[in-house]
Amino acid sequence: MPPLTGSKPASDARTLVPPGRRLCEVTENRAAGGYRIFSALDESGPEPRAGQFYMLAAADGWGQRTGRPYLPRAFSVAEATPADGGLRLHFLVEAVGPGTERLAGLRAGEGLWVTGPLGRPFSVPGDLASGVTGAILVGGGIGLAPLAILRRQLGERGVPLRTLVGFRDREHSGGVDELFSCCEVRLASEDGHAGHRGYVTDLLAVLLEGDDAPTAVVYACGPPAMLEVVRALCSERGVTAELAMETPMACGFGACFGCAVPLAAGGYMRLCSDGPVVNAADIETALVAGSGHRACGR
Amino acid sequence: MPPLTGSKPASDARTLVPPGRRLCEVTENRAAGGYRIFSALDESGPEPRAGQFYMLAAADGWGQRTGRPYLPRAFSVAEATPADGGLRLHFLVEAVGPGTERLAGLRAGEGLWVTGPLGRPFSVPGDLASGVTGAILVGGGIGLAPLAILRRQLGERGVPLRTLVGFRDREHSGGVDELFSCCEVRLASEDGHAGHRGYVTDLLAVLLEGDDAPTAVVYACGPPAMLEVVRALCSERGVTAELAMETPMACGFGACFGCAVPLAAGGYMRLCSDGPVVNAADIETALVAGSGHRACGR
C-alpha cells in the first residue's frame, strides 16, 4: 500500500485499548428526533478521542433475524462523560437493518459488548496545516455523532469553530439541541422546516467564499454524497479537510481487510485502522461502493 | 412402512388444523415449580385433544444464539381454556436449550408463532380395549403437560382414573397443584421430599399388581427411561398402554421424516403424525436415540 499523502498527524498518538471485547451495562436509551441515543457504562476503557469508534454487539438477541446480526457493528462515539465507576459512552443510532434495530431497542440494564475506542481520530487543527486557527464542522443527519464530541474537545482547546448541520426533514432534526447545547449551529434542511432550505454543503460553500476560509480546517461527517461534495469543495479551494467515513466493517481493528477505501495515490486503505477519519486529500472519492446505505442529511 | 399393529383408535378422527402458522399473543408467563407455564390466545385454531402438540416459535429473538433456534419447537398442550376471542393455550416449559430458553422468557404481549394442534391424541379407553373402564395416568417431571388436559377430558367423560406423578426433587415438584387441582394424585420423588421415595414407575408396578389392573389402560408421558419402564411393565402384564413420546422434530406435520421412532414390526413411524401418542405395543423401545435429552422425573 502506498504511504498516505496529505497531512497525517505528526505523532500518530493512539490511545491504547484493552484487547478483547468487554461487557458494559446499558444505562439509558432515549429518542432524539428521528434517531435514538443509547449510553453504556465503560468501566475499563480509555477516554475516546473525537472521530474514534467502537464495535458494538448486544449481549442478547444478536443473531435474532435468522442468524443476523452476526458481526459487531461500528459506532462513532457521540460523547463520553465521566461517571461513577468509569466513563459513560453515548451513541447516536439510526435503525436501518437488523444490527442497528437491535441496538436501538436496547434497554437499560442489558449487556453491551464493546471493543474500542478504535481508529484514527480527528486531528487538532494545528497539526493539520500551519497557520490554521479555526475549524468548520459539517454534519449531515446521523453524521452528527462524532461532531458532538469533537465540538467539545476543540472547544476545550479554545479553537474557534463554526458548526453547520443538515437534516432531511423535521422528523429527523431532533437531537441537535441536546448534542450541541450551548453552541452556535447553522442549520440546513431539505424540506426547509428550519434554517436554509437545501443542503448543508450549500452553507459550507458560502463559508468557504469568506476571507477567513484559509485559516480554517473543515471536519465533516455524514452520508457519502455529502462528504464527496465537501471533499470536492475543499479540494477546489485548497482547504484542508478531514472526513469521518463509513464502510461495512467486520472487525474494526485491522484484522479482516474488509473496509477498503480507494486512495488517491492508488491502492486502498483500511478504513478501520487508517481511518475512519481520513484526510480528504488522501482519498480518491468519498463515494465508496457499499458505504452509501443511509440517505440522510446530505 | 408396515402398518401399525396394536390398537389404533377405530376412527382416526383428527381435528383439522388451519394450514400455515399463525401469530398469537402471549398472555401470561409464570413460574410453576422448576418449570414455567406460558399461555397464548389462539383466535382461530380448533380445540386440541389431550396428547396433541403445537409447533412454537417466538416472533422475535428466534435465532438469537448465533442462528439458533432456527426451527420451531414441539410443545404438548397442557391445557386449553375458552377465552374472549378464542382459546387460551397453556404450555409447560423446561429451559434446556436455546429454544426452550427463549420460550420460557416470553413476556405477555409478545408474539408467538403457532402451528397446530398436531398429531395423534390419546385414545378414549373404550376405543383402546374392550372391557376397559378406568385409566391410570403416569407422568414424570415436565411429562405432566399432556396429562393435565387428559385428566380433564377423561374426567368430563366420567372415566375413573388414578394419577401417578414423579419428580426429581423438591425444586422441580411445583406446578402439580395448579395443573391437577381437585384431583387425587399420588406422588413419587427421587429425593423423597414428597410421597414415595423413588420412581413413579414403582407406584405403577404396585397398582398393576392389583385385581383391577386388567380393567385399566395406562397413559404415560415423561422421559424415555420412564416410558421404557412403563412399556415393559405393561407388556409383561398384558395391560394396554399409550405413551406420549418425544424426538427432535423439524416440522411437526409429516414433511421432513426427521422424527423416526423404530416400530416393533420393523421400520419406523413418523412420531409427529403417527404419534406423538403411540400404543406401547407398536414400538420396539421408548429409548429412542436423540430423544433422551431431559433428565427429569423418570
Add this chain to the structure above:
Amino acid sequence: MDLRVEIAGLHLDHPVINGSGTFDAIAARRAFGDALLAAFPFSMFVSKTITPEARAGNPPPRIFETPAGMINSIGLPNKGLEGFLAQDLPQLAELPVPLCVSVMATSHGEFARLVEAVAARDEVAALELNISCPNVESGLIVGEQAPETLSLLQTVRPITAKPLIVKLTPNVADPAAIARAAGEGGADAVSLVNTLKATAFAPGSTEPWLGAGRGGLSGPAIRPVALEQVRSVAASVSIPIIGMGGIESGADALDFLATGAAVVAVGTANFRDPLAGARVRAELEAALASAGLASPQDLGERIAASTST
C-alpha cells in the same frame, strides 16, 4: 402482476415450487385438510425421492439444528416404486398443481425402470433425477462426475418425452460441468442445490449425533453457496434452472431469479411454516414490483440485456 412462468414445457402459475423431500403433501393434507389444497403454496409439487424398492430410512436421530440451518440424514424412506404408484400417486394426483416425481437408483437399469414406469402415468407432468447417488457399477457418485451424468441421461432420455429435471449436488468443485453434461444428455432443466455434506457431534459428547453419522446441510446458512452455484451454472448452460437453498423470503427468491434461475424452490423453510411457499410467492410479487418489474420474464430480460452489453 403476471407471475406465470414456463419451464421445460411446463406452464406454472408462479415461480415457487417445493424442494423434494421437504413437503409431504399427503401427510400435510391429513393434518390440514382440504384447506391446504385451496391455499396450496406451490405451483408444482415435487415428490420425495422414490427408489426402486421400499426403504425404511436411516436410524434416528435424523436431524440436527445448526446455526441458521439444519442437517438431515433421513435416508430416503419411501414405499418403493410399486408402493408409490399404488398408494401415493392417486393422492398426489388430487393436488391442484402439476406433479413432478423425484427418482433415484443406483444403476442405469434401475433408473430406466423408474423413469419408464413413472413417466407412463398420466398424473405425472415431469420427473426429477436425483443423482446424488453412487453408480453401483462404477462405484462413483453420479452427480460428482460429468461423464457419469451424461451416460445416465443417455440411458433415460430416450425413454420419455416428459420433462427431465436433473437435481445437482453442490458437493463438487464445478457444478457447471455437471450441468453441461446433463444438458448435453438432453435434460430439460437442472435444479440445485441439494444439501451440503455435513456432520455434527452430540452436545457435550465426543460422539456423532446423527444415527447415520453424517447428513446434508440446508437452510439459510447455505444460501450464499447456493446462489453462487446457480450463478455459475446459469453462466454456463442454456437450459432453465430451478434454484434453491435457504430461500426464506421473496427477497431471497428474487436474488435467485436475478442470478439466473427461472423457478425457485422452498425447502427447509416449509418446516418453519407449512405455508412458507405462499408467503415467498406473495413477497416475491411485491419485490418484483418494487424493482420496477412487471413479471419474472421482465427480470430475465433485464439480466440478458445487462450481460449482453
Add this chain to the structure above:
Amino acid sequence: MDLRVEIAGLHLDHPVINGSGTFDAIAARRAFGDALLAAFPFSMFVSKTITPEARAGNPPPRIFETPAGMINSIGLPNKGLEGFLAQDLPQLAELPVPLCVSVMATSHGEFARLVEAVAARDEVAALELNISCPNVESGLIVGEQAPETLSLLQTVRPITAKPLIVKLTPNVADPAAIARAAGEGGADAVSLVNTLKATAFAPGSTEPWLGAGRGGLSGPAIRPVALEQVRSVAASVSIPIIGMGGIESGADALDFLATGAAVVAVGTANFRDPLAGARVRAELEAALASAGLASPQDLGERIAASTST
C-alpha cells in the same frame, strides 16, 4: 490441565491457532499495544497469505454478512514477498509464539521462490501453502486436483525441512483425495477448511453486492460442512490436521478435535472479539475436563481406541 500439543514437529502451548487472514497481529498490536502480546490468544500465529508481488486487493465492498456467517472477497492484499520480509517479518518475529507464513503463487517456480525465501528466515517456524489458486501453466485450480497438489508438493518439499502445511479448499467433491496427495507429496500437515464459494446480491437490488462479484463464506454457518470434511480427511490420511470453519466456542473446538483434528484455528470469530481465541482455549480446557479427559492427547487416544474396535 496440560494443553500442549505437538504437530508436524512444532511444539505448541495449546491447540488453538488463528486462520490465515483473520487476524493481523501487527494492526492489532497497533490498536491494543503490548497488552495483546501478554494475552496473545494463539499458540502459533499464521500470517495472511503473501504472494510473490504486492497486491492491492479487490474493489469494495469486500464483505457481506450472511445468516450466521459472512462472505469475504478481500483479494489477498499484501506487500509481496520483499515487502513482507522487510516490513512485516521483523514485527511478527516479536510475537510470543511460533510463526507460520502462508504463501500462494500461480506457478511452481513462483511457489518455489516464496518457499525458499521465507523458509530461509529463522523467524519462520512453518509454512502454509494456500492452494486455492490457479496454476497459470495448467489453468487448473491446484487445490481442486490431486495431481496438481502432488506435483506442487514435489516441487517445494525438497526446498526446506521446515514443516509444510497444506491449506485445503472445501470446494471439492472429495477433500480426502487432495489431502492424500498432499501427504504423498511430503506435506507435514493439512489445514481445512478454507472458505466456501459464495455470492450475494445487494439488498433490494438485482446487482451483486461484492465489488469482485463473489467471495468465500465463513463463520458458524459452515461449521457442519467443515466438521464433515475434517472427519473425512482424518479417516483417510495419517498426517495431522488443523481444523477450522466457524469455531466460536470450546465446545466447537472439542468437536473438531474429536473428529480428528490435532489443532484448531479460529477465523471469523476473531472479528467479533479480538480475544476470541483465548476464550475458545479456556472453554476447551473446561470442555475436555468435563468430558473426563486430562489432555488433548487423551482425546486422540480415546478416538483411536473407539475406532480400532
